[in-house]
Amino acid sequence: MTLRSISANSPVRRAQWRALGLSEEDLLKPKIAVVNSSSELASCFSHLDGVAKVVKEAIRAAGGVPFEVRTTAVSDFITGAAKQGSYILGGRDLIPNDIEAQVEAAMLDGMVCLTSCDKTPPGHLMAAMRINIPTLLVIGGYQASGMIGDDHVDVEDLFSGGVGEALGRPGKHSVDAMAKEAIKGPGVCAGMATANTMHSVVEALGMCMSGSAPVRANSDRMFDAARAAGARIVEMVSEDLTPRKILTPGAFRNAAAMVLAVSGSINAIKHLQATVTEGGLDIDIFAIWEEMGRKVPTLAAVRPSGERRIEEFEDAGGAQAMLKQLAPVLDLGVTVASGRTLGEDLDAVTVGDAEVIRPLDRPISPGPSIAILKGSLAPESSIVKLGIRDGSRPESFAGPARVFESTNDALAAIEAGEVQKGEVVVLRGQGLKGGPAMGGGASFVLFAIDAAGLAQDTAFVTDGQLSGLCLKGLTVAEVAPEGATGGPIGKVKNGDRIEIDVAERRIDLMVAPEELEGRLAPASTYAVPADGWLGMYRRDVQPMYTGAVLIDVDRGED
Template identity: 80%
Template sequence: MTAPDPQSQRPLRSLAANSPVRQAHWRALGLTDADLLKPKIAVVNSSSELAVCFAHLDGVAKVVKDAIRAAGGVPFEVRTTAPSDFITGAGRQGSYILAARDLVTNDIEAQVEAAMLDGMVCLTSCDKTPPGHLMAAMRLNIPTLLVIGGYQASGMVDGDPVDIEDLFSGGVGASLGKPGKHAMEDVTRNAIRGPGVCAGMATANTMHCVVEALGMCIAGSAPVRANSEKMFDAARAAGARIVEMVREDLTPRRIMTPGAFYNAAAMVLAVSGSINAIKHLQATATEGGVDADLFAIWDEVGRKVPTLAAVRPNGPVRIEGFEDAGGARAMLKQLEPLLDREVLVASGRTMGEDLADATIVDAEIIRPLDRPVSDGPSIAILKGSLAPESAVVKLGIRDGTRPEAFEGTARVFEDTASAMKAIAAGELQKGDVLVLRGQGLKGGPAMGGGASIVLFAIDAAGLARDVAFITDGQLSGLCLKGLTIAEVAPEAAVGGPIARVRDGDRIEIDVAARRLDLAVAADELARRPAPGNAFPVPADGWLGIYRRDVQPMATGAVLLDLPVGGRD
């Protein structure tokens, strides 16, 4: 059983490990002698009954597996952890959300690499599965495709459309005695009407568009209505294509080159996507050993790319409208003059060749470069005495209603609860800069979800345009309120300057100059006591491992200093 697949350009990995015991196991599963010589494809499924994000993926897996068999491959379905922000974010103040991203990657390695399979199709859904899949693809470097799981249907209340953004912001507002237009019970019953990820250009749909910009899915896959025929067509096409990719030896490190990361940054900026995409892209590059500094790329691309679509939470366009206007593929077509058109994509063609027949269905929703929704950048990287390494600010649609320069007085909080209490008590004043620290990669750990709640509370209190918010934590992709700066690095827990900010300090924000500064002399700051080792959220088990091993934001928050193998 060592004969190579006659159509393959490279001997199959799975055949090199075809021991008699392995053959016996697979024959007991129903494989024939002919099957043992075929490409073995992992179908990576994060199906879970815990959350609607993943509830439909078993049906998608069946379609992919049938297509792999029809194309001459043998599929093996494997499962990974299934992190859903609003479900698995309940414990430890949301610390499991980002930490689970790396569990997904390691789950895949422990099954697909250990079994020496030849390729994989990853069913990608909620926020942390797309980067987990991309990171694993780079680490293993075997032919890989992602299948976009699609977004959930939303509903109506009294003739008004409602979705997860209304539910999240309304819930925080109600907790502060600031009810929204509709009763929360009505919003809760109608905001989510089926399986799939959050509607809107939050982190999940942003990352789905990123997957397309990187060239790691069937063209035209993102975004997509969950369980639509379009979604299943892409799943069938991916099952057929992955077998060809194995035979062509078209691996992720040939696709996800520096130019591909440049294209992905342009996509996120054009749709004003989630700031979380930056660290996920950096982590993917780090796993593949790609010489790409996403923070520097972001600054470069941000000076060229305007906002070309106003999808919620940035503007009035709903995600369905963006999909119907042509989606990520149409956006790439509008961005084409700025893209690296020579990079390879999953079809085996270049990005330029792949976009030759792309069309823009509605140029009012997905605008051309010479008629943008607003000037860029929609997301900017800041540095300065308060953020020597980096910090991220989301500007969204720059229509003059959101300040881009601010000088104010620090109000410092060590945890979410104390910040929420102060906001509810009316203690936050116009001109204040709310500093929430201890929320970072180690301090959170894994950044948690507390910063997003505080931001929605500031908005509910009617202060979003009168105060600034600075944190070393991360923000939900649904967050776009006021002047907010997140992911300040170095974080407080490792002794970054944010750890030494005191109430009453003056903080200066200048987006145009890309500056975030603390108006405290360096020698005085150095004399202030170093931060202690107490953490608001205890971390044992997996979270303890994460807190101990997570690397700085400059790596994308990976758990390893260097990539750990895969094929060259």
């Protein structure tokens, strides 16, 4: 007899559940958490109550007992409004803590996580690795978008147009007109931004039912996958198929291949590294990225990287069809949620349209679509998104730095015409501690550079993160170490020469090491004051090479 077994079989615990209507028979069944991030704040999550209902019905039919629990719901365009967007990434790490404090604390047997928008997928994966009970993710789907005349309009157009109009450079359609058409229903942003990238990653990792991503929100396909997940999770509990048996080094290589092939969001890198760190695994996602980047070309051109719509990608077979095309470079022996190997799951898969999802021997462009750069400006890492490599964007650049300590200062200088062609725009103080949580300001600066017609004639370097919608010019983000922790980016002066060379995976500050060593970094002042949760985040967040987790991972048993 142990304290754990006494707690699990406590008479008061059983009495609590009887009071909820559970029978004696129910108390012996697998107990499954249905983790729901439903929220009336944002359309990303507004439909999830309906999904939860379907999942719970399927769990009951399969012989389990579902318990619905709620977590933080982070939406970039809603909960990113305050503190210059610091709650966007800052909210990610509330999700695994929410789940731990309910699912692990209640000693439930398994969980199904309803995953939608950008930060719930990594939050759910991090929780799955942390508590390591059988887990499935159900993909919440992407939103419908509309038309203005013959032009398709989605959230990318609205975001870009809003920045341009604010700078006095309106586009073809007014922001008011686009706002009425860009979002026509619940679900995540259309396009291969961070949300659909992460949904595709979940499938590549084997953590959802095969063929789940991407998917139209509230479609029959979405609900079919939800029902299948509800039934399958009960089987996974009896099989003891836990996340750490699925999320192996091979699975993470497969996920990296997926992101590279779809030219997805750079944010996937830190989310995958955070998942690894939560599981206590000795895996370097940045090294995997370099390894897979030399094998995987771009096989799909979905907005914002190309002109294909996410609906076309889904109709061509989606993430499952992409895995089929990638099979020669994947680890097909990894176990996936079905209990089979990935190779077995892919045996019967066909690609619906080989022009939308190309084979490896006929790519849209050579890889990598995303590369890791290092050098004297980024000794640990930095990330550049290249997208479709057709020569339309520069892949090397050298020029004098123009340095900004805040988003507002950078926007004002761009609006005033002070930023010149040939310069490297440096925006610092946007990192994990400096932001805090990297904020969202760098994305606005990049869209402003584009709206000013400077994207092809300048480079942009920041220790902040970028929205998955961002693909403009030559941009190097997430420079680490960040300026606020003493990284070299914090010592750059106006006029210093910066050299970027993607082919050599290099970004260098052309200042003698002894001179740089003698420079004082700017005083430790933060553009965004942080107390409460953000204050705790700024205090505890770990460096980028951990995936920006908040905890010192210890996986000892009680």
